[in-house]
Amino acid sequence: MTSPNPHAIDADTLSGMKPLRxxxxxxxSNLGDRLANLQGAVDAIRDTPDVIVVxxxxxxxxxxxxxxxGSPDFLNLVIVGxxxxxxRTLLERAQAIEDxxxxxxxxxxxxxxxxxxxxxxxTTETQQGDLSLPHPRAHERGFVLLxxxxxxxxxELPGRGPxxxxxxxxxxxxxxxRDDLVIExx
Numbered sequence: 001m002t003s004p005n006p007h008a009i010d011a012d013t014l015s016g017m018k019p020l021r022x023x024x025x026x027x028x029s030n031l032g033d034r035l036a037n038l039q040g041a042v043d044a045i046r047d048t049p050d051v052i053v054v055x056x057x058x059x060x061x062x063x064x065x066x067x068x069x070g071s072p073d074f075l076n077l078v079i080v081g082x083x084x085x086x087x088r089t090l091l092e093r094a095q096a097i098e099d100x101x102x103x104x105x106x107x108x109x110x111x112x113x114x115x116x117x118x119x120x121x122x123t124t125e126t127q128q129g130d131l132s133l134p135h136p137r138a139h140e141r142g143f144v145l146l147x148x149x150x151x152x153x154x155x156e157l158p159g160r161g162p163x164x165x166x167x168x169x170x171x172x173x174x175x176x177x178r179d180d181l182v183i184e185x186x
Contacts, residue, residue, distance in 0.1 A: 018084040021122030023051065024155075025079040025094065026135070026144045028115040029101075030064060034075040035181055037101050037114045042183050044097045045079055045116075051090075052082045057147035059181040063174040064111070065141065071111050076175075077183065078119075078147040080155075087121045091131050094118050119144060123158045134158050142172035150177075 025045060029037035038059065046053050057078040064071040083090065094116040101114040120134040138144045139160045145167045148155055155163045 020082040023081045023083045024119040026117040028074045028076045030072045030074040031111045031113045050084045055080045055151040057150045059178045062143040076143040142175040
């Protein structure tokens, strides 16, 4: 039987569909060719099925937080995207990208070739072992909040609120935008 409304949506065909949710990644590198590491990670996220990159911040240079003395400065950026993927899948993808760039996880806050943090996925709030959403320290990190605000000034961090007021209370003096460093393809 044909529907009298040719524009009617067949609910049975929608049952397998998943909604698009905002996803935010924070990337950092302070070992090796830092800009090339970031470029490779951005490319890998762009190549991830079911992830649509909406915007990429400028590159920022940042003094390391909680790192051993003498650690090199980081280059950081934020990617805002949309996805239908589950948070666990996104975390596994982020870790696989880090591994592909030689990330070693021997010591907390040690210098690293690449750090790919999953900051948020939609409004998900969860603590499941190694998966914490939103990222438990994102609201304290100028190197996450400033680049994020650049590309998504109205953003909100689940459980913490709009990022604008968060920036006002976090240390940002060591976070410098690097207009001379560009990620290709954005």
